[in-house]
Amino acid sequence: MAPLPPPVKGSTAGIDLPFGKARAMVFPRVVLAGHDVLTELGSTCRQFGFADRGAVVTGPTTAALAGDRSAQILSESGFEVETIVAREATEEEVARVEQEAARSKAAFLVAVGGGSKIDITKVVADHLHLPFVSVPTSAAHDGISSPRASLHGAHTTNSIPAAVPLGVIADTAVIVRAPYRLLASGCADVLSNLTAVLDWKLAVRLRNEEYSSTAATLSEYSAQQIMDQAPLIKPNLEESVWIAIRPLIVAGIAMSVAGSSRPCSGSEHLFSHALDRVAAHPSLHGEQCGVGAIMMMYLHGGDWHRLRSTLRTIGAPTTAHELGASNAEMIDALVAAHTVRPERYTILGDSGLTREAAERLATVTGVVG
Template identity: 40%
Template sequence: MATPYLRVRSGEVHLPSTVVVKPGIIGELGEYIRSLGYENPLYIVNAYTKEHFMPEGASFFDAVEATLDYANAALSSVGGHDAVVGLGGGKNIDIAKYVGWKAEIPVISVPTIPSHDGIASPMVSLSGGGRPYSHYSRPPRHVLVDPDVLAGSPKQYVLSGYGDVLGKYTSIYDWWLAHVDRGEHFDGYSAALARLSFRHVVRFRKEIADRTYDGIKALIEALITNGVVMSMQHSSRPASGSEHLISHAIDSILGRKGLHGLQVGLATIVAAYLQGRDWGRIRKYLEDVGAPTTAEELGIPEDVMVKAVATARSLRDRYTILHKLGVDEAVARRALKETGVI
């Protein structure tokens, strides 16, 4: 079967108009945002980013939790502002994207940790109504990255971003599988870009682990590339497959949100095993940077990990290897044991 090549999901693709990777840019953030033409932005922050990175005197909303309630509260505060700035991690940036989408004003993404591929993506992930809320909005109009700030973030956040990108090894396969088995739309060009991001972080994994300038730059390039791919497809499909479903299932069972990319990296080992592919390769790539390769390292009980793999396919109607195999607890336990995850 021939691979469909370069088919975007519609005739309209929104991408960031500005991506700046510049050491020290956060120190001049207010001035730089004014140079983009915005006089009165609303900053979405938490206590740490407000104290350390937000320009003095700026208007802000304190994003305590990544929930629809907080996102809608931020939306009610945006009147009179000409842009919204997500300053911080995934929570702040997702709320900013939600507010910008609903209020129809530009979004400026300013990550302070490289822990996720939502930095430049159009996807919004919030919780509400007892289940995760994920929606396609629009990507940030501007992405401003200070590699010095990201290199100074705790190593677990750097490894989380790395794990999120490693997940493309299995998400692309799941996307192709859905095309073959179910006739789902598949785009070879977008898949190639996502695969390139995987190869990029693997090539620079030592530098990423050491948090050098080249390593952080490579990680950011990969995370932004995945945001572009999701924009092209109007969906997280190229970047999110069985490995992401397993991570979401862990959160659902435990009733808390763990560090997403670390869980995705761990789940990629299991997903690759179920796909009949080289799961040992993924395990080694995680070990090489000091990322967790067992459930115990992440504080996930064995029975929770088994249940997560067995029930992940029920979380959403997105066909993956979990659906094809009809994975149950016996299959899940065997996969987890044989890969050493439990």
């Protein structure tokens, strides 16, 4: 019998090593999802005990979709509301919105929009130490309830820690009006959790990385929900939004449990970020992660055929052509992916893929051809 390994710090096996783990886990207090739940915005903010002055952060398009209505609902609930129209999620735009929110003396924020508007609000809320409510108007990725935000630079996308919404109000009647491509992208993002968790488990075995089985289970559960119900996810069906929105929210909560993006971001996300850098016209984040997951699942020896079939069922891209990328851009991204976050160990290893290996991988999985 092999000898037992020595006790590790925090283990009850070693009486001279005190337990030392500690982590803050912040979750949304209220999640409302379903038809016409936007009408509950005012009462929810009252339930939270918010002061009477708030700001709605929305976009030029989403203002008409739900931003103006959100401001009206808050006003009818007795709040003084200022609307701040935001644009792309950049550091410069975050600084501008932050100044506007501070000038308005808002005691709370409401993010009404897609991923970029929610990400901007997350960062502003974090900087100003304000509570905020997330009101998604689309479901393009898993950032609706996550503790991370993506800010875009000239040729890069940076994922940074940010505030978690105190509440999420996901009105399926609003979200179904967004282009279906966004919903399919969100589903692809959640499906890519499958390879993210495999990468995480690999890092635990090879790098002794800290692991949360609860976070991993939540992440895998959200992906499995999309996989099992993929035939029901179709354009222009509010029920499809209902099916997809809950796994997206659960994926965000998985990241809060883990204290990092590990449960939902692995080699497939590294590929997506690398493609953002090299592609002339990058596609949607979730779409790129979905295609990346096909290839990374192949490397893991998993059922990449089923993953690809599920993506096709929901109408998400599975090839370079469908992403609008060239074969050369895909190969360049695969070769560079391991350099995006060198500290995050994945199936790509420390040295990444050779160009020959990348070409074979993309060809075998049908991503290029």
